Amino acid sequence: VEEPDAASAQQAETLAGVSADDLAVLQHWRVLQSGFRRLTTLLLTDVEAKVGVAPSSLQVLCLLLEAPQRAAPMYQLAQTLGFSTAGATKVADRLTEAGLIERRTCPSDRRMVYATLTERGLEVATAGASALAEALAKRVIEPLGAGQFESISAAIGSLGSNVA
Amino acid sequence: VEEPDAASAQQAETLAGVSADDLAVLQHWRVLQSGFRRLTTLLLTDVEAKVGVAPSSLQVLCLLLEAPQRAAPMYQLAQTLGFSTAGATKVADRLTEAGLIERRTCPSDRRMVYATLTERGLEVATAGASALAEALAKRVIEPLGAGQFESISAAIGSLGSNVA
DNA sequence: CAAGATTGAGACCTCAATCTTT
DNA sequence: AAAGATTGAGGTCTCAATCTTG
Numbered sequence: 001v002e003e004p005d006a007a008s009a010q011q012a013e014t015l016a017g018v019s020a021d022d023l024a025v026l027q028h029w030r031v032l033q034s035g036f037r038r039l040t041t042l043l044l045t046d047v048e049a050k051v052g053v054a055p056s057s058l059q060v061l062c063l064l065l066e067a068p069q070r071a072a073p074m075y076q077l078a079q080t081l082g083f084s085t086a087g088a089t090k091v092a093d094r095l096t097e098a099g100l101i102e103r104r105t106c107p108s109d110r111r112m113v114y115a116t117l118t119e120r121g122l123e124v125a126t127a128g129a130s131a132l133a134e135a136l137a138k139r140v141i142e143p144l145g146a147g148q149f150e151s152i153s154a155a156i157g158s159l160g161s162n163v164a
Numbered sequence: 165v166e167e168p169d170a171a172s173a174q175q176a177e178t179l180a181g182v183s184a185d186d187l188a189v190l191q192h193w194r195v196l197q198s199g200f201r202r203l204t205t206l207l208l209t210d211v212e213a214k215v216g217v218a219p220s221s222l223q224v225l226c227l228l229l230e231a232p233q234r235a236a237p238m239y240q241l242a243q244t245l246g247f248s249t250a251g252a253t254k255v256a257d258r259l260t261e262a263g264l265i266e267r268r269t270c271p272s273d274r275r276m277v278y279a280t281l282t283e284r285g286l287e288v289a290t291a292g293a294s295a296l297a298e299a300l301a302k303r304v305i306e307p308l309g310a311g312q313f314e315s316i317s318a319a320i321g322s323l324g325s326n327v328a
Numbered sequence: 329c330a331a332g333a334t335t336g337a338g339a340c341c342t343c344a345a346t347c348t349t350t
Numbered sequence: 351a352a353a354g355a356t357t358g359a360g361g362t363c364t365c366a367a368t369c370t371t372g
Contacts, residue, residue, distance in 0.1 A: 016290045018229065022297035026226055028314055029300055030244070031321040033223075036200055037246040038324035056362080059197075062190055065182070074333060080194065082201040087363050089334055094362095111332045111371045126180045133186035136193055144319055150192055152316050155308055157195035160202035220340080238355060251341050253356055258340095275349045275354045 039139065046135040051128045056081055056091050058132065061100065061125035064117050071104070071116040100124055203303065210299040215292045220245055220255050222296065225264065225289035228281050235268070235280040264288055 044055050053061065063080050064070050078088035092115050095101040100121035106112040117125060141149050208219050217225065227244050228234050242252035256279050259265040264285035270276040281289060305313050 016229070016286060018290055018293045018297070022294065023230065025297050025300050025305065026293060027230075028317040029296070029304075030223070030226070032317040033204070034244060034246050035317075035321035035324055039320065040197070041246075042324050054362090059194070062194070065180075066187065066191075075331085080198060082198050082205070084364055085333065086335080086365080090362075093334095109332085109372075113333065122180060126182055129182050129190060130186065132193070133182070133189050136189050140193075140323060141189065143323060148319060152319060153192040153196040153199075155312060155316060156203065157199035159304060159307060160199060160206050218340090239353090248342055249355065250343080250357080254341075257356095273350075273354085277355065 042139060043132065043135045046139075047128055047131045050131045051124060053124060053128055054094070056083070057095055057098075057100075058128050060091055060095060060115070061117070061121065062129050062132065064101070064115065064121075065125045065129055069116070070122070071114040073106070073112045073114055075112075077115060095121070206303060207296065207299045210303075211292055211295045214295045215288060217288060217292055218258070220247070221259055221262075221264075222292050224255055224259060224279070225281070225285065226293050226296065228265070228279065228285075229289045229293055233280070234286070235278045237270070237276045237278055239276075241279060259285070 040055075044058070047053070047058060051058075059081060060077055063077065064072060074088050074092065075085055077083075077092065078085045081088060081091070083091070092101065092103065095115070096103060100118055101115045102118055104114045104116055106114055144152075204219075208222070211217070211222060215222075223245060224241055227241065228236060238252050238256065239249055241247075241256065242249045245252060245255070247255070256265065256267065259279070260267060264282055265279045266282055268278045268280055270278055308316075
């Protein structure tokens, strides 16, 4: 957008109006993002090798495994997945199709639909959870250490709360 | 989550064969993953509000902005995006359609196709890069501090290299 | 009307197959 | 034959609209 004409330019504008500091930040962000992506696909490849289950389905199964009654309403699935409610519906469709969950309408509030683990769903969920935990242990906790892993989780998890 | 029945139970198997340690790891992982997802969509929403450009397109533009001749071969796009080459082709299709990049075949090796920024693409890229850097500053660096941001980036970026 | 859930249309990416160039 | 890139088919998520219940 502009060119350094004065001697006092300080290299504030390196590439067409983007400062050197900004470029450094962007670079770190790119490393973080691609690293996270690689890591995620790596873990899911490990799990999918042992248990034939897709990424988002696995996430739902793990959630239900720890849920109060091994059941959770649809909008809660969407929330933890970071999906729209429409997306959660379709994940539930596939899990139902595969016979891993069942839908149950809540008696007290008949708008809500609870996704509940079937017997076979429970088996797959436990297998998947174990496989994922094992993969995490080898690929994340071993290289990084448990402390750093938890601190990173806490740090990233704390972000995104600020709306403004 | 469970009831303590025996005094010597040691809580080794809490939920159908998944240990308490594993559950803790999975919980941290879920926090990290959903936090990262929220953060990403938040940043991209900020950028898309100022510059109408989709996530992966923005990433390509930022890459080209720093590339040697503001040009990069397709397989390099795929690599930094973490996409298959087919995916990179389609991102390039959309950017070309929008008039932000141009394809140029390499004279020395006519198999390769270089994606190069157009004039308008350069404008959009700088605007997008600035907007993203600004969003990162407010939403990540301000809450976390530059040091922790860089260390997290380095830590996550170092993972995924181990194939075994 | 608001909240929860679902549906259909559309956008985005992957896999497998193909083409060109080396 | 191998590397780079493209194409077509298929799966996954989002947006907008709709339905039902509170």
